[in-house]
Structure formats: structure tokens, C-alpha cells
Amino acid sequence: MADIFEATRPDDYLMRLAASDLGRGYKAMVTAELALADGHTVVDVGCGPGADLLAFSAAVGADGLVVGIDHDVDAVEAARERVAGTRNVTVRTGDAHELDLDAGSVDRAHTDRVLQHVADPGRAVDEIARVLRPGGRAVLAEPDWGTLAIDGPDRATTHAYQAYVVEEVVRNAWTGRQLPALAARSGLSVRRVVPVTAVFRDVGEADAVLGLGRVARRAREAGYLDPDAYERWVAHLTTAVFFASVTLFVVVADR
Known part of the structure; x- marks a missing residue:
């Protein structure tokens, strides 16, 4: 394996992605779509290590409240450390399928690359709809791995790699395209669907986001x-002119 590929997913992967040009760009757009205001209560479902919590905290002000929820104990601890001393943010462990929040108790809800991994995306969106107040808003951002395009050495090898990603690597690989229907079935009104296509022309940059090397090794195994x-x-990836892209869909839906 060429040295350009990472052998394992680094522990700081989520924060590194959030700090990249790609991450900063789409996260700023998502925050704008949330239309946060002073006094709002916002829940970040699947908050991970808390990449978005401080931005939400600043937007809702001292009278607002940000609730970060994640099932991963280590991620919750990292998020708590990140927001330590921020009085309007609370972080706790919880299940996206059964949020420990009262019905109609939040003004805004957010997910970012979370529903692709949960056992039942529809149930998780149902929970988001349940906890939103009338007039509230959810902004859900999910990649669709069926849109993954890589200029590989030949069609058969590329198709095989793509099939492995969709069938084995990501639990709900087509969540991006399914989000509007999931939101509508949960009683939300979909206002906008915004595609964000990441284009990579550097193999190292792509590997840092897509894990090309480690996924290829697992596909072989x-x-x-x-x-x-x-x-x-x-x-091919390490010697030829490189191209890859994948599209993330941002769904803006109101209660």
C-alpha cells in the first residue's frame, strides 16, 4: 500500500473534516439554514465530539439552549470537554431512535452524517419530528454513497469498489436520496433540498475524507x-490523474 493512504481512520477524523474547507463550507450553510435566533433550543442528534455545538451556542445566545446527544460515550466526553464552561450547552448520551426530550420541546434539530449509520433512519426522523415545536425546523445533512464517482483503472474494478462501499461499508448508503421522503413521512414539510458535491483532485485529500486505501484493503479481504x-x-489512484466526487444532500424541513 502506498504511503499516501492512511492505514486506519484517525481518532480526530470528525473534527479534522469539520475544520477542512469542505467541512467549513457546508457546515456554515447548514447553520444558516437552521436560522437560529436568540432564545432558541436546538438539539444536535448524533453530535459526536461536538464540532457544531459552539457555533450553535453563539447563535442562540445566553437565553438559548443547545443539547448535544450521542450514543458514543467517548464522543460525549470529548464534546463535553470542547464546550466546558459554555453555560448554554449540555451534552449527554442518548439514542437517536428514542430521544430523551419532551414532545414539542425544541425549536431546531440538526443531524450531520448520522442517519447513514443508525439502525432505523425513519424512526430517528420520527423522533426529530416529535420533539420539534410547531413552526420548528430540522436541517438534516447526509451523503448519498450511490453518488460516489471515482476515475479508476477500469469499469469493472470501479464498480466492484463502489458496490463494496454501498453494500458493506455504510449501513444506510442511500440515505441522502431518501431524506425528503423520510421527512415527509414523519409529518415534516420539506422546504429545500440542497446538494453539496465534494470534488477531489488530490488522492491524499480524498483519502483523508473517503478512506480510499483502507476501504480498498477491506474490499480485497x-x-x-x-x-x-x-x-x-x-x-491507478497513486499514479494517474486523480478524480473523485460524492454528493451530500441537505434537507431543510419545517414542522
Whole structure:
């Protein structure tokens, strides 16, 4: 494996992505779409290490409240450390399928690349709709891995790699395209769907976001790529002119 590829996903992956040009760009757009105001209560479902909590805190002011919820104990601890001393933010462990919040108790709800991983995205969106007040807003951002485009060495190898990503790597790989229907079935009114397409022309930059190297290795181990196809894939990505892209969809929906 070429040294350009990361061997494992780094512990700071989520924060590193949030700090990248790509992350800053779409997160700023998402925050604007939330239309946060002084005094709002906002819940960040699947807050992870808290990449968005401080921005939300500043937007809702001292009279507002930001609630971060995540099922991962380590992520919750990291988020608490990040917002330590911020009086209008609370972070706790919880399940996206069963939020520990009263019905109609929040003004805004947010998810970012969370529903692609949960056991039941529809139930999680139902919970978001339940806790939103009438007139409240949810902004949900999810990639659609069916849109993954990589200029590989040949069509068959590229299709095999893409199939592994969609079938094995991401639990709900098509969540991006399903979000509008999920929101509508939960009783939300979809106002906008905004596509955000990330384009990569540097293999190292793409690997830092997409995990190209480690995913290719797992695809070989799972039998999606035979050894020869794997070697062609790695050689092409590290020597040819590089191109990859994937689209994330931001759904803005009101209660």
C-alpha cells in the first residue's frame, strides 16, 4: 500500500473534516439554514465530539439552549470537554431512535452524517419530528454513497469498489436520496433540498475524507476486489490523474 493512504481512520477524523474547507463550507450553510435566533433550543442528534455545538451556542445566545446527544460515550466526553464552561450547552448520551426530550420541546434539530449509520433512519426522523415545536425546523445533512464517482483503472474494478462501499461499508448508503421522503413521512414539510458535491483532485485529500486505501484493503479481504484488481486500483489512484466526487444532500424541513 502506498504511503499516501492512511492505514486506519484517525481518532480526530470528525473534527479534522469539520475544520477542512469542505467541512467549513457546508457546515456554515447548514447553520444558516437552521436560522437560529436568540432564545432558541436546538438539539444536535448524533453530535459526536461536538464540532457544531459552539457555533450553535453563539447563535442562540445566553437565553438559548443547545443539547448535544450521542450514543458514543467517548464522543460525549470529548464534546463535553470542547464546550466546558459554555453555560448554554449540555451534552449527554442518548439514542437517536428514542430521544430523551419532551414532545414539542425544541425549536431546531440538526443531524450531520448520522442517519447513514443508525439502525432505523425513519424512526430517528420520527423522533426529530416529535420533539420539534410547531413552526420548528430540522436541517438534516447526509451523503448519498450511490453518488460516489471515482476515475479508476477500469469499469469493472470501479464498480466492484463502489458496490463494496454501498453494500458493506455504510449501513444506510442511500440515505441522502431518501431524506425528503423520510421527512415527509414523519409529518415534516420539506422546504429545500440542497446538494453539496465534494470534488477531489488530490488522492491524499480524498483519502483523508473517503478512506480510499483502507476501504480498498477491506474490499480485497471481503472478495469484492481480487488481488490483481486491488493492485490495479492502488496503482491507478497513486499514479494517474486523480478524480473523485460524492454528493451530500441537505434537507431543510419545517414542522
